[in-house]
Amino acid sequence: QAAKPHVVVLATGGTIAGAGASAANSATYSAAKVPVDKLLAGLPELGQVARVSGEQVFQIASESFTNEHLLTLARRVSALSKQADVNGIVITHGTDTLEETAYFLNLVVRTTKPIVVVGSMRPGTALSADGALNLYDAVSVAASQDAAGKGVLVTLNDEIQSGRDVSKTVNIKTEAFKSQWGPLGMVVEGRNYWFRAPVKRHTSASEFNIDEIQSLPAVDIVYGYGNMNTTGIDAYGKAGVKALIHAGTGNGSVAAQAVPALRALRANGVQVIRGARVPDGFVLRNAEQPDDQYDWVVAHDLRPQKARILAMVALTKPQDAKSLQRIFWEY
Numbered sequence: 001q002a003a004k005p006h007v008v009v010l011a012t013g014g015t016i017a018g019a020g021a022s023a024a025n026s027a028t029y030s031a032a033k034v035p036v037d038k039l040l041a042g043l044p045e046l047g048q049v050a051r052v053s054g055e056q057v058f059q060i061a062s063e064s065f066t067n068e069h070l071l072t073l074a075r076r077v078s079a080l081s082k083q084a085d086v087n088g089i090v091i092t093h094g095t096d097t098l099e100e101t102a103y104f105l106n107l108v109v110r111t112t113k114p115i116v117v118v119g120s121m122r123p124g125t126a127l128s129a130d131g132a133l134n135l136y137d138a139v140s141v142a143a144s145q146d147a148a149g150k151g152v153l154v155t156l157n158d159e160i161q162s163g164r165d166v167s168k169t170v171n172i173k174t175e176a177f178k179s180q181w182g183p184l185g186m187v188v189e190g191r192n193y194w195f196r197a198p199v200k201r202h203t204s205a206s207e208f209n210i211d212e213i214q215s216l217p218a219v220d221i222v223y224g225y226g227n228m229n230t231t232g233i234d235a236y237g238k239a240g241v242k243a244l245i246h247a248g249t250g251n252g253s254v255a256a257q258a259v260p261a262l263r264a265l266r267a268n269g270v271q272v273i274r275g276a277r278v279p280d281g282f283v284l285r286n287a288e289q290p291d292d293q294y295d296w297v298v299a300h301d302l303r304p305q306k307a308r309i310l311a312m313v314a315l316t317k318p319q320d321a322k323s324l325q326r327i328f329w330e331y
């Protein structure tokens, strides 16, 4: 037992810690109910792959994960990653914003040790609950040498996904987390099967470091549609955002009536980042809008919620639109 790798499970809540009134409640239940000690005690099989200890960091549903939660969690992950007696870290998390937290950690925690974020679509009280196997998979990946240096990982539905690429794509099925670039591998019965590795900068190769980040700047998102008005854009400008993500139609196209409002924001020093509401593909510079002329940035293949995370992290340091665009290509 002592020879097994030590994996710390940081629990933050979500459905993986949820409980429903009856086993038939797969969708109607309360998230963030079961404490980490009970989660781990209910899964003695974890002892086959690791020596596991648990910490309750928060007990919340992930739709309420604030920037303060991100900072607190990342600082704890960073501190643990520097401990010689810790081999890997697992974060249990609600699935609604799991992709944002995984990407945030991927950008700011300077380590090569495995970090795995995991959630579930059904509470542990439900028929065919998926949390137990997802957590077993997460711990076994976090305990593996071969998971080191691959950035923050996400395990659900037997897949090992890159925390950068993965998104929640279905809100009711257990097969909910997908990446348009495909999973990195699969985890089956405590063994990892790898098929690809991330090429974007992450963790130990990042220029960002949670140990040097005091706070995150305000970055918000406006949603594009044909009849959109400029009320939201103007309000965010007045509120003092440092960057605004435009979740545009198609290839990040922007309604004609919204363009002057976004240009006015940019003239006031706000970074304008052109993303897309289309789930897959990527936004090209100077297609649909003249980004060079307007001094705008494109979000590359990042969905608006992920572009928001990268923009916040990037803008913890001074950036002009060129350096911000460089960061969007590299991370």
Ligand SMILES: NC(=O)C[C@H](N)C(=O)O
Pocket (backbone or CB within 6 Å): 013, 014, 015, 016, 031, 060, 061, 062, 063, 093, 094, 095, 096, 097, 119, 120, 121, 122
């Ligand atoms: N499946 C889940 O975990 C959903 C829940 N609302 C959460 O994100 O905390």
